[in-house]
Amino acid sequence: MDPRSDAQLLTAHVAGDSAAFGELFSRHQDRLWAVALRTAGSPEDASDALQEAMISAFRRAGSFRGEAAVTTWLHRIVVNACLDQHRRRKTRPTTAWIETLHDTAHDVDDVANRELQIELERALSELPEDQRAAIVLVDVEGYSVEDAAAILQCPPGTVKSRCARGRAKLAKRLSNVRNPDAEHIVLRENQGGSGT
Amino acid sequence: MTSDAEVRARLAGLPSASIPPEVREAIMARLAQESQEPQLADVVPLTPRHRRRLSGLLVAAAAAAFVMVLAVAGGGDPAPPVASAQPVVKAGAIYDPGPFAAQLRDRFLGAPAATKQTGTFADSPPEIVACTGSIDAFGEVLTLDAGVYGGQAAVVIVSTYPGDTEYEEVWVVNPQCGDADTDVIRHFLLDVDKSATRL
Known part of the structure; x- marks a missing residue:
C-alpha cells in the first residue's frame, strides 16, 4: 500500500x-x-x-x-x-446486468426481497439522468449532499430536490410492485362509493 | 405506500459492484500507454518532435489556398503567418505561471471580449500578423488576451495547432511583439482531449 x-x-x-x-x-x-x-x-x-x-x-x-x-x-x-x-x-441500455449483479450479491437473501431490489435497480436506471446521478451518489454510495453537489457542480439544494423527486418515483414503483392491483382497487372503491 | 425512508434504506442496501478484472486491466493498459507517450499532462511543452512535425506540415502544405498565398506573395520565403479574420481580443487577465492552463480555460471560455483598445499589438490585425510571423505561429489565431503574466505585461495568444485538433498552441509574448520583438515568454501545446471544450 x-x-x-x-x-x-x-x-x-x-x-x-x-x-x-x-x-x-x-x-x-x-x-x-x-x-x-x-x-x-x-x-x-x-x-x-x-x-x-x-x-x-x-x-x-x-x-x-x-x-x-x-x-x-x-x-x-x-x-x-x-x-x-x-x-x-x-x-435504451440492456438491464440484464442487474439480475446478474443481484445474483452474485449475498446480502439479499429472500426471493421477494431480491425481486424488490431488482425492480428498484431497474427503476433507478430509468430515472432522468440528473435524478439518477444524485441518488447514486447520495443514497447508494453514501456521499454527503455537499460532496455530491461538488461532484455534480450544482448547489446542495438542487441535489436534495433531485434526490427527493427521484425517490418519490422509486417509492411509487416499489408500491406498484408490491401491490400491482392497488390502483384498480382504489378505482373500483371510488366507483362503488359514488354509485350508492 | 412505500416511504421515503424505506426507499433510502433499500438504495443503501443495493449490492456493491466491484470493477470487473477485464475493465481494470484495460484501463491500466491505457494508463501505461499514456505514460510512455511524451504528452503526459495537460500542458505539453513544445518539444523538438513537435517542431519537426510543424515543419513537416508546412512542407506538406501543398494545399491550394496555401500555394496561392505564396504565389501572390511572389516569393519562396517561408509561409506567411496566418491570422484568423477576427480573433477575439480580451484584456485584463492576471495569469500565474503555475495554474496557467486552468486560468486559460476559464478566461477563454468565460471572459468577454475587450471593449476598449488594449494598448498592445492585439489592437491591430496587421500587427497581429507581424507578431505571429515573428514567432513562427502558423495556426489560426483564435484569441488574444492582453494582461499580466507572472507579474509582467504580456499578451497570451491561442491558436489552432495545424493538422491536429487535439491541441491548441499557446504563446505568451510581450505587448509589443512584432518584427522588432520576437521574444517568447512561454510556448506550449494545450492538450484538448475529446471531452474538453475547445478553447
Missing part, C-alpha cells in the same frame, strides 16, 4: 512519477466503477466512460487546483463521462 495521500499521488504524477496515477486509480477503482455502472446504465457504457474519464484525468492532472478532494475531482470526471456516454446512446 502506497502511504502517499491522493493529493501527493496526483502531484507525483504531474511531476513525472509514471506509477502514481495507476496507484490512485487502483485505490478508488471499485467505488468509481460502482458510480459509473449505475450512472451510465450498463457495464459496456460504464467501461467506456470510466476508461475515457481516467485518461482525461491522467492528462488533465496538471489543471487540478486542489479546491476539492482528489476523489471528488475524479468522481466529477467519471460522472460527466457517464452522462455523456448515456446521452450518446441511441437505444
Whole structure:
C-alpha cells in the first residue's frame, strides 16, 4: 500500500512519477466503477466512460487546483463521462446486468426481497439522468449532499430536490410492485362509493 | 405506500459492484500507454518532435489556398503567418505561471471580449500578423488576451495547432511583439482531449 495521500499521488504524477496515477486509480477503482455502472446504465457504457474519464484525468492532472478532494475531482470526471456516454446512446441500455449483479450479491437473501431490489435497480436506471446521478451518489454510495453537489457542480439544494423527486418515483414503483392491483382497487372503491 | 425512508434504506442496501478484472486491466493498459507517450499532462511543452512535425506540415502544405498565398506573395520565403479574420481580443487577465492552463480555460471560455483598445499589438490585425510571423505561429489565431503574466505585461495568444485538433498552441509574448520583438515568454501545446471544450 502506497502511504502517499491522493493529493501527493496526483502531484507525483504531474511531476513525472509514471506509477502514481495507476496507484490512485487502483485505490478508488471499485467505488468509481460502482458510480459509473449505475450512472451510465450498463457495464459496456460504464467501461467506456470510466476508461475515457481516467485518461482525461491522467492528462488533465496538471489543471487540478486542489479546491476539492482528489476523489471528488475524479468522481466529477467519471460522472460527466457517464452522462455523456448515456446521452450518446441511441437505444435504451440492456438491464440484464442487474439480475446478474443481484445474483452474485449475498446480502439479499429472500426471493421477494431480491425481486424488490431488482425492480428498484431497474427503476433507478430509468430515472432522468440528473435524478439518477444524485441518488447514486447520495443514497447508494453514501456521499454527503455537499460532496455530491461538488461532484455534480450544482448547489446542495438542487441535489436534495433531485434526490427527493427521484425517490418519490422509486417509492411509487416499489408500491406498484408490491401491490400491482392497488390502483384498480382504489378505482373500483371510488366507483362503488359514488354509485350508492 | 412505500416511504421515503424505506426507499433510502433499500438504495443503501443495493449490492456493491466491484470493477470487473477485464475493465481494470484495460484501463491500466491505457494508463501505461499514456505514460510512455511524451504528452503526459495537460500542458505539453513544445518539444523538438513537435517542431519537426510543424515543419513537416508546412512542407506538406501543398494545399491550394496555401500555394496561392505564396504565389501572390511572389516569393519562396517561408509561409506567411496566418491570422484568423477576427480573433477575439480580451484584456485584463492576471495569469500565474503555475495554474496557467486552468486560468486559460476559464478566461477563454468565460471572459468577454475587450471593449476598449488594449494598448498592445492585439489592437491591430496587421500587427497581429507581424507578431505571429515573428514567432513562427502558423495556426489560426483564435484569441488574444492582453494582461499580466507572472507579474509582467504580456499578451497570451491561442491558436489552432495545424493538422491536429487535439491541441491548441499557446504563446505568451510581450505587448509589443512584432518584427522588432520576437521574444517568447512561454510556448506550449494545450492538450484538448475529446471531452474538453475547445478553447
